[in-house]
Amino acid sequence: MSLFSTANHSGIPSGSKNSMRRITNSLGIFLFLLPGLVIFLIFVIYPIFRSIYFSTFDWNGLGPAVDNVGIQNYKDILTDKVFLKSIINVLIIIVLSLGIQLPLALLLATLVGRDLPGRAVYRTIFFLPYVLSEVNAAIMWMLLFNADPERGLLNGILVALNLQPVGWLSDMKVVLFSVFIALTWKYFGFHMLLYLTGLQNIPTEIEEAACIDGANSFQSFFHITLPLLSSTIKTSVYMSVLGSIQQFILVWIMTKGGPVNASETMATYMYRFGFVRFDLGYGSAVAIIMFIFCVVFSLIYQQLTREPDYLTGL
Amino acid sequence: MNRKLSFLISIIFIAVFALSACSTAAPTEAPVVATDAPAAATEAPAEPVVITWWHISTKDPALSSWQKMADDYMAAHPNVKIEITVLENEAFKTKLTTVMQSGEVPDIFQSWGQGGMIEQVNAGLLQDITDELDANNGEWRNSLGALDAFAVNGRNYGVPWDMGAVTFWYNKDLFAQAGIEKTPETWSEFLEDCEKLKAAGITPIAVGEGDKWPGMHIWAYLVSRIGGAEAFAAAADMSDARTGSFEDPAFIQAGYELKKLVDGGYFQEGFLGATHDDMQAAFGNGKAAMILGGQWSPSVQAANSADLQGVKNLGMFNFPAVEGGAGLVTDIVGGGNGFAIGKDAEPEAIDFVKYLTSLENQIIIAQDNTGIPVAKGAEVGLTDPNMVMVSQAVANSTYYQLYFDQVLPSAMGGIINDAVQKIFAGTATPEEVCAEIEAGFLAQ
Numbered sequence: 001m002s003l004f005s006t007a008n009h010s011g012i013p014s015g016s017k018n019s020m021r022r023i024t025n026s027l028g029i030f031l032f033l034l035p036g037l038v039i040f041l042i043f044v045i046y047p048i049f050r051s052i053y054f055s056t057f058d059w060n061g062l063g064p065a066v067d068n069v070g071i072q073n074y075k076d077i078l079t080d081k082v083f084l085k086s087i088i089n090v091l092i093i094i095v096l097s098l099g100i101q102l103p104l105a106l107l108l109a110t111l112v113g114r115d116l117p118g119r120a121v122y123r124t125i126f127f128l129p130y131v132l133s134e135v136n137a138a139i140m141w142m143l144l145f146n147a148d149p150e151r152g153l154l155n156g157i158l159v160a161l162n163l164q165p166v167g168w169l170s171d172m173k174v175v176l177f178s179v180f181i182a183l184t185w186k187y188f189g190f191h192m193l194l195y196l197t198g199l200q201n202i203p204t205e206i207e208e209a210a211c212i213d214g215a216n217s218f219q220s221f222f223h224i225t226l227p228l229l230s231s232t233i234k235t236s237v238y239m240s241v242l243g244s245i246q247q248f249i250l251v252w253i254m255t256k257g258g259p260v261n262a263s264e265t266m267a268t269y270m271y272r273f274g275f276v277r278f279d280l281g282y283g284s285a286v287a288i289i290m291f292i293f294c295v296v297f298s299l300i301y302q303q304l305t306r307e308p309d310y311l312t313g314l
Numbered sequence: 315m316n317r318k319l320s321f322l323i324s325i326i327f328i329a330v331f332a333l334s335a336c337s338t339a340a341p342t343e344a345p346v347v348a349t350d351a352p353a354a355a356t357e358a359p360a361e362p363v364v365i366t367w368w369h370i371s372t373k374d375p376a377l378s379s380w381q382k383m384a385d386d387y388m389a390a391h392p393n394v395k396i397e398i399t400v401l402e403n404e405a406f407k408t409k410l411t412t413v414m415q416s417g418e419v420p421d422i423f424q425s426w427g428q429g430g431m432i433e434q435v436n437a438g439l440l441q442d443i444t445d446e447l448d449a450n451n452g453e454w455r456n457s458l459g460a461l462d463a464f465a466v467n468g469r470n471y472g473v474p475w476d477m478g479a480v481t482f483w484y485n486k487d488l489f490a491q492a493g494i495e496k497t498p499e500t501w502s503e504f505l506e507d508c509e510k511l512k513a514a515g516i517t518p519i520a521v522g523e524g525d526k527w528p529g530m531h532i533w534a535y536l537v538s539r540i541g542g543a544e545a546f547a548a549a550a551d552m553s554d555a556r557t558g559s560f561e562d563p564a565f566i567q568a569g570y571e572l573k574k575l576v577d578g579g580y581f582q583e584g585f586l587g588a589t590h591d592d593m594q595a596a597f598g599n600g601k602a603a604m605i606l607g608g609q610w611s612p613s614v615q616a617a618n619s620a621d622l623q624g625v626k627n628l629g630m631f632n633f634p635a636v637e638g639g640a641g642l643v644t645d646i647v648g649g650g651n652g653f654a655i656g657k658d659a660e661p662e663a664i665d666f667v668k669y670l671t672s673l674e675n676q677i678i679i680a681q682d683n684t685g686i687p688v689a690k691g692a693e694v695g696l697t698d699p700n701m702v703m704v705s706q707a708v709a710n711s712t713y714y715q716l717y718f719d720q721v722l723p724s725a726m727g728g729i730i731n732d733a734v735q736k737i738f739a740g741t742a743t744p745e746e747v748c749a750e751i752e753a754g755f756l757a758q
Contacts, residue, residue, distance in 0.1 A: 060725065061411050062437035147584020148596060150620075169524065170587030172739065258524060259586040260732075260739040272732075275408055277725040 048291070055285035060278045073285035083286070086257075086264040089176055093265070094244045096180050102236060105188045109195035110225065123196070130189035138253035141182040145169050145254075169255055172262035179251055179263050186250060187243065191236045198232030199225070234305050238298075245294055266290050360393035363662045368399045368423040369653075370406045375682040383678075387669055394662050414439055421663040425472045425654035427463035428716055430724045434654065440471040441655045446664050447473075454668055459688045463716050464652050472654035473671055476685025478609030479648035479707045480531050480717075486627035488516050488603040497631035499643055501539070501571065504634045508580045511603050518580040520602035522593035523738045526731035527719070529585075532575070532606050533734045534718045535633040535647050536568035542640030543713045549755075550721055560752040561745075564639075569744020571636065572737050586739055591618050598624040606633070608648065609686055612700040630703045646711035649720050651685060722755070729754035 055073055059065035077083050108126055112119045129137060145168035146152025155165040168178040202225060210220045226233075248267035251257060257268035264272075270290065274283020367384070371377050377400065384396040399420070401409060406424060413419060419439045425431055434440050447455040447470055455461065464472040484497065489507075492514040498504040508518040523529040537546060541564025548558025549565070575581065582588070582596050594611065596602045598619030605611060616624030635643040653667050669675065676687035680695030686705050687693060693709075696702050708714070719727025733750045736742035742750075 060433065060723075061415050062433055062439070142589075145587075146592065147587060148582075148592070148601070150599070150601075151592075151595065165583065167584045167587060170584035172586070172741075175587065255587065256524065256526075258526075258735065260736050260741050272728065275411065276728040278411065279725060 051284040051287050051291075054281050055288050057281040058279075059281040061280040062278075065281065069281070073282050074289070076282070077285055077289060082261050082264060083266075083269055085261055086266050086269045089263065090245055090247075090265050092176060093180060093183065093247065094241050096177075097183070097240045097244055098237060101184045101188055102191055102233075102240060104184070105191035105236075106195050106229075106233075108188070109192045109199060110221065112192075113196050113199045123192075126192055127189040129186050130193075132186075134186065134249040135253060137182065137186050138250045141178075141185070141250075142169070142254050145178055170259060172259055175255055175259065175263045179254060182250055182254065183247065187240075191240065194232055194236045194239075195229065198229045202228045238301055241297060241301075242294055245290060245297070266293070360391070363394050363660050365394060365396045365422065365660070365663045365666055366399070366420040366656075367396055367663075367666075368401060368406065368410070368420045370401055370403050370424045371684065372400055372402050376679075376684040379678055379682055379684065383670055383675055384666075387666055391662070394666070396666065419656035419658070421656045421659035422653050422667055423656065425464065425652050426649060426717070426720045427472065427474065427652055428720045429722045429726070430720065431464065431471060431654060432466050433723060435466045435471055439657050441657050441659055441664075442469050442471060443473075443655050443664055443667075444469045446668070454671075457673065457689055458671060459690065460650065460714070463650070463720075464654070472652050473667060474650050474652035474688045475671055475676065475679060476609075476652075477648065477650035477688050477708060478686045479646045479704050479711070480535070480606060480608045480633075481646075481704065481707055482604050482606055482631050482633060483597070483611045483615070483625075484604045484629045484631065485597070485600060485602075485625045486629045487625075488600065489629075492516055492603070497629065498634045499631075501634050501636040505574060505578070508575070508578060512578070512580060517582045517596070517602040519575065519604045519606070520582045520588075520593040520596035521585050521605070521738075522588045522590040523581075523585050523735060524587045524592070525590045526735050527727075528590050528593055528605075528607070529738050530718070530731050530734045531647065533568055533572050533737070534715075535606070536571050536636065537565055537718075538645055538647055538715050539633065539636040539641040539643075540564045540567050540571070540639040542642075543645070543715065544640065546715065546718065546721075550718075552723075552758075560755055561748045565748045565751075566744050569734075569737050569747055572734075573740075573744065576738055576740065581738075586735075590614075594618040595620075600625065609701065609704040612698065613683060628700060630700065630707075632707060642712050644711055645713040645715065646707060647715045647717065648708065649717040650688070723758050725758060726751075726754060 054065055056068055056070055057065040058067040058069045058073075108122075112122045112126065116122065143151070144153045147155060147165065147167055147170055149155040149159040149165055152168070154168065158165050167174060169175055206224055206228070207220055210224050215223070246267055247265050248271065251263055251265050252268050252271060255263045257264035257272060266286065267290070270283050270286040273279045273286060369380055371380055381398065384398055388394055388396055410419075410423065414434065414437065417439065419434075431440070444465075447461070458473060460474045460477040461470060463477070464470055464474055482497075488511065489497075492507070492511045494507050494510055498507050511518040521529045521532070541562065545558060545562055545564040548556070549560045549562060551558065582593075582602050585593075588596075591614075593602075593605055594607070594615040595618040597605045597611075598615035598617075605615070607614075612624070612628060616622060619625075632643050633647070635641065653670065655664060655667065671689060673689050673692055676689035676692035677695035679685050680687045680692050680701070681697060683698050683701060686701060686708060687695065693702075693705050696705055718730060722730075730751055733742075733747045733754075736747055736750075737744060
């Protein structure tokens with residue numbers, strides 16, 4: 001009744017005024033969204049459907065696509081050992097990211113988020129790699145990882161310490177971890193920033209109260225900071241997993257997915273077939289499979305991490 | 315009231331947005347009509363022509379030389395405007411692929427001939443310039459060599475401006491240090507020399523197998539030495555009359571010979587992840603005695619060396635002959651650069667390419683050390699003794715085998731590179747590698 005009366009202050013019959021307002025309102029929203037929607041449809045939705053269309057062709061990108069092969073591309077991809085290897089590599093990168101990269105970012109965030117002297121300087125330093133272009137970062141790490149001790153810093157240090165040089169990018173057992181080191185260096189600053197903003201939203205009163213109650217800093221961290229950061233952590237895990245699935249630039253520049261597919265990711269696999277072997281139909285099919293992976297992960301993740309909403313009872 | 319106002323404003327904004335979108339389109343169409351009309355009516359002396367030209371010489375002196383040639387041509391032909399787009403090699407390939415899908419090809423663009431060119435011809439993207447080559451009793455044709463690399467079924471769709479050779483480059487001082495008196499002419503001599511170098515504590519060969527193609531050339535040369543010209547030609551035949559296969563004995567034996575180098579430990583530390591620049595640096599810094607590389611090697615190894623000077627005493631020898639093989643030591647595997655002509659190119663564009671490949675401009679290319687010129691008589695411009703050696707190797711070649719990945723459809727380059735890397739990594743037998751290449755070929 002109160003809603004009704006506030007809407008009825010101008011004296012016009014309330015029912016028709018309400019519905020008219022609703023129409024003009026939604027029309028306004030629609031018109032405002034229109035330019036963005038058009039761009040989104042042209043540059044996101046349309047290419048996705050084109051990719052689905054091309055993924056059913058054996059097509060090298062020159063001239064029109066005519067050789068329709070149905071789902072053969074998908075069959076070939078899912079039975080290709082190299083593609084399965086790339087999925088395993090992506091899973092390894094995801095596990096390492098969640099197990100090492102994110103905890104590291106959280107640790108640093110709690111350090112530089114508090115009363116560390118000169119914390120603004122540290123924050124900037126830690127965030128710097130994320131601002132750097134990925135290509136620059138990749139080339140820099142290639143130089144550091146160079147196998148020649150006289151040209152690569154890391155092997156230079158190892159040799160100076162009388163240790164065996166490591167084939168950072170040439171040893172098929174090591175290369176994925178070398179790539180992971182570069183990935184961690186590049187992206188931990190981003191996650192640290194997420195955690196920093198999360199930490200700022202935690203009221204200091206709660207921590208003070210815990211402190212007064214005699215909680216030590218470990219207890220305070222695990223029982224107060226961590227639970228209150230949970231929504232930030234969820235976001236950061238989500239972005240980390242999606243980023244790992246789509247990881248391309250660093251890997252491609254540093255190793256091209258090699259040696260012999262040892263550091264292949266799904267994205268480098270897609271590029272190899274789409275743009276190195278000019279099999280754009282096959283490459284499109286890989287892209288669609290990656291897209292499905294990302295969508296399925298997103299849906300499952302949202303289901304799993306949905307907070308029970310006590311108000312609506314869902 | 316507020317809502318009404320904001321609604322009104324939003325309508326205005328959108329209207330402005332929509333109208334401005336329309337209004338920008340209108341003026342661009344107008345001048346086209348305006349320029350067409352007078353040209354048709356008055357038969358103006360020369361219609362303005364815009365030539366689009368994509369090349370991949372991102373560094374000087376080639377970059378400035380091309381620009382100067384374009385400027386000179388434009389000065390002599392005021393109606394011609396040449397728009398140059400300079401792209402890095404890999405970026406060029408990606409961008410060209412994209413524009414080719416839309417059918418909007420540049421008038422003149424970088425080409426390596428053969429395989430990739432055949433696909434472009436089949437897609438109807440290139441212009442046949444055979445008649446221009448043959449005009450005036452074949453004046454243009456006779457001035458150039460190596461035109462076959464840019465011909466499909468006897469018709470030319472482009473012309474070369476540089477044709478080189480892949481050969482072994484070696485460090486004479488390191489060879490002397492290992493007690494090697496003369497360069498190897500046979501494969502077993504070569505293997506013995508590798509052993510001598512290794513015994514003297516010198517890395518015999520540097521290879522950038524992370525980039526794959528540098529190592530692929532060793533395998534390609536072995537194939538051509540063992541099987542001669544016929545083995546590859548028979549396997550690469552795209553017609554139904556194909557007699558060969560990539561699983562023929564020559565290809566498999568080449569894999570086993572290459573394996574000897576890997577198993578012997580003749581390559582530098584970390585060769586599997588090394589780039590082409592790393593390989594050139596190892597050689598240029600005197601840490602490896604040999605590299606197998608093209609005409610670009612002398613300058614690239616110097617550029618990548620610590621002192622920017624590179625190897626003091628640089629030598630060159632042809633890939634050794636394999637005992638019992640059909641190929642000769644003087645057969646050459648190589649390739650070069652050329653320009654393809656896009657389907658919509660105006661006659662002026664072809665005339666400009668003719669100018670680019672003229673004797674005087676080819677001499678500039680030679681003097682700049684940008685390439686090994688193809689115009690007859692332009693080799694006088696070569697001042698670098700290393701380039702003269704390459705030029706002689708090409709001139710004296712008993713057979714000229716274009717790079718494998720240039721002869722084959724473009725996808726095959728990637729497939730061969732990926733497969734041969736497995737021999738270097740020891741993850742597949744030569745038989746498996748050849749089977750993979752054959753399967754890739756049959757899928758084309």
